[in-house]
Amino acid sequence: MRDAILNLLYPKGVRCMQCGEVRRMDMENCLCSVCMEELESERIPASSCERCLSYVEKGTACAFCRDGGLDGIRRAYAPYQYVNAARNLVLCIKFESVEDCVPLLADAMADSLKHRDFDVLVPVPLHFFRMRERGFNQAMLLAQALSKRVNIPVADALKRVRATRAQSTLSKRADRERNVKDAFRMRADASVLGKRVLLVDDVRTSGNTARACAEELLKNGAAEVSLCTVCVVWKYQGKKFDKQPENRKKDRYM
Ligand SMILES: [Zn+2]
Ligand SMILES: [Zn+2]
Numbered sequence: 001m002r003d004a005i006l007n008l009l010y011p012k013g014v015r016c017m018q019c020g021e022v023r024r025m026d027m028e029n030c031l032c033s034v035c036m037e038e039l040e041s042e043r044i045p046a047s048s049c050e051r052c053l054s055y056v057e058k059g060t061a062c063a064f065c066r067d068g069g070l071d072g073i074r075r076a077y078a079p080y081q082y083v084n085a086a087r088n089l090v091l092c093i094k095f096e097s098v099e100d101c102v103p104l105l106a107d108a109m110a111d112s113l114k115h116r117d118f119d120v121l122v123p124v125p126l127h128f129f130r131m132r133e134r135g136f137n138q139a140m141l142l143a144q145a146l147s148k149r150v151n152i153p154v155a156d157a158l159k160r161v162r163a164t165r166a167q168s169t170l171s172k173r174a175d176r177e178r179n180v181k182d183a184f185r186m187r188a189d190a191s192v193l194g195k196r197v198l199l200v201d202d203v204r205t206s207g208n209t210a211r212a213c214a215e216e217l218l219k220n221g222a223a224e225v226s227l228c229t230v231c232v233v234w235k236y237q238g239k240k241f242d243k244q245p246e247n248r249k250k251d252r253y254m
Contacts, residue, residue, distance in 0.1 A: 079108035106145030
């Protein structure tokens with residue numbers, strides 16, 4: 001009841017996306033100043049792996065890179081760790097409030113790009129079932145907003161040709177490989193031949209999806225593939241990766 005009344009008095013955009021409080025907000029931000037501060041504290045520390053942005057214990061090699069987490073991908077860019085406020089914003093753009101969050105996140109993504117020598121931004125595609133359900137692809141919205149900020153065009157070059165099962169439901173390695181093999185395909189009218197591609201997605205967890213996309217892009221002649229996401233799961237748990245992609249438990253979010 002209290003929320004219903006507050007919603008009438010202070011429609012979305014006046015209230016903080018993260019905590020819901022009616023607060024004075026910075027001009028264009030969707031967060032109140034308290035939550036903005038929290039978000040800032042979730043930035044990826046400079047001490048992280050230069051290539052993949054994962055946490056690296058001092059004096060050791062990066063475990064994520066060592067285990068092939070970024071195979072086929074030149075390097076990764078992202079502003080935030082996948083925790084608390086940053087994670088909430090990523091979930092917000094999957095399920096609601098897209099217009100409110102995307103500008104803030106695209107600004108942060110643009111800032112995280114230490115290099116801009118890319119020819120094209122390619123969003124990670126949604127399966128069409130998911131697309132029909134949700135009505136939009138959050139990776140595409142992020143790519144379009146990022147494109148305006150960095151002046152690199154978007155190419156909707158990939159499609160997800162089939163929904164994959166959660167890898168965790170499959171016990172045999174061969175089944176897992178079959179499950180994820182060829183989940184992504186180039187669109188017939190797209191070309192990345194000779195192009196330096198920046199893949200765009202909302203979050204990198206295991207990196208499976210990004211590696212599968214990179215594989216397809218490279219197979220079709222891309223010169224190289226890098227990855228830009230809003231968040232990365234910063235602390236890698238040290239699991240060996242299958243060479244084939246998609247063992248995400250969170251397939252429902254794809
Ligand atoms: Zn707040
Ligand atoms: Zn690394």
